[in-house]
Amino acid sequence: MTSPAARPGLSIELIVDTALQLIAKHGADRLSMRQLSAELGVSLGATYRHVPSKEALLTLCGRALYERSYTSPDHGEDPLLWVREQVMHLYDLLVAHPGMASRMASSTVFAGNVDPELQEAVRRSLIQAGHSEENADMVGLVLTLFTAGALMASGRSDAENTSGLSTRSLIVTGIDFILHSYAAGDAGAPPLS
Template structure:
């Protein structure tokens, strides 16, 4: 290790730098200014250290991006139920994941671009496969289910991430729907009724499909 690297590592220790703090700071930059604004130089400035110091906590920019994704998955995963039926556990993972992506929308393009296959995310996947395989799903199908669930969450946020069907109906009701009679009737018939949010509707349909697969293969 060169003298400059030793000095950088010592400076990092003096300011209480940790990998977790580095990832949190990177996520803050993405939240505030977008993914394109994240650089090692800017991250170092935000943490009060030279950019080279960051490399003692993440070896390169790719590892930094993987780590940021890992942190988002970790935060969502930490909120999930650890018991219950496989359906309940899928729901308890899906909703916090959507919440995390709504809180950090700048991370969504990165999540689409990168698989983020780190030891932590693979560990989460391993636990998910354990639950689904124990429920009777073949492992390849269980893996596909996990990917489908994550894709549903990402797609929902990319599409706007609205969490209130009544808001959507309200916007439609303000339009002139005279030439769209079925749309107008749907809005009128739904008036005053409490509808599930779009993500919940899609998640229900997905889980029912998984249940049908399981009953067919049994």
């Protein structure tokens, strides 16, 4: 029988996948390196040899969620609708992983470590939709700031929402407003379908 410290196949990817499963069940705040090691069937030292701290682990988990949220745009798809769907896919992943939204929105993971492929695809989609390169950069920044704020507020339950709309539908409305308010000079564009 293999000892826990010598478990073959232990990798950062396996550690992150297992951590995300635990976060989905119990939340990021309740995750511990000891609990993670037990779930993996390895010693605590084996886990620390791959990931130096819980903060480092949560950063890796945040990056993994960004990567998992990315879907390539389809040819012929409305580029602004694709941007909205990308943001909402990330939102849905974060809702499914309690505690990650506030950690990501308040950390350098959100500000500086978004998947570059995702950033460039959003930028290209905005330009395809008629934004100038400069405007696409500004819209990208506004979407980033809005999304960070929405993620920070995502811990509020819909019961606390006095507008009668779900938090998700309010975020979609905000994204549509941003995408259309800055779209090629047409501030009065109708919402996306």
